[in-house]
Amino acid sequence: MPVIDVQQDIENLTLTIVAEFAAPVERIWRIYADPRQLEKVWGPPTYPATVVDHELVPGGRTTYFMTGPDGERYAGYWQITAVDEPNGFSFDDGFADLDFNPAPGMPVSSNVYSFAEHDGATRVTYVSTFESAEDLKQVLEMGVVEGFSSALTQIDDLISV
Template identity: 80%
Template sequence: MPVTDVRHDSDTLTLTITAEFAAPVARIWQVYADPRQLEKIWGPPTFPATVVDHDLKPGTRTTYFMTGPDGEKYAGYWDITAVDEP
């Protein structure tokens, strides 16, 4: 996934990442919609992700944690505000 742009907005607490994928849009949608598939691509191999809650609908929150090489867990979340399914 070659990242082409990263934008931080401290006022709205958002991070926008733009990337190009060598796959059809429908396939990328499947990966992001399915938590087990998402775990395979979210984060580097040395920090695997475990998705705890994931429902790709506006008003929901995706929660996950990443486990570092030392076993330390780092929690994260996304607040889903809009979804434009292809």
């Protein structure tokens, strides 16, 4: 399991997940930069992702949907705010309807993904900041920690090929 730490800070409206992968920083970067690789690791194994658009540049947008075991599709988007290749990127992440319009009343988080070499591996720090404690609690109740953690295990499979 690549996840080595999870911190839920309701007071500061943040969820921080730290993971380590046995690959160079550039390899982990490519997973997030390439939509075909990203869809192999974005979403838990039982909710595989399909990336529709992926423009990893400031001001760019990524749209995707995850398909549940029952065939139901759940859409989302990233609005890219900053890119520091290969060290990380920032984006706003939100839920969407199937036309990729933001879903009213659903949480939007500001995210910073940072990639750094650590003892011959890559340590990735994923920080999500929410607009309210209620928004953070809502995604926690939806199982974001478990889902994200299981999604990250797929990176180990991808880099071992």
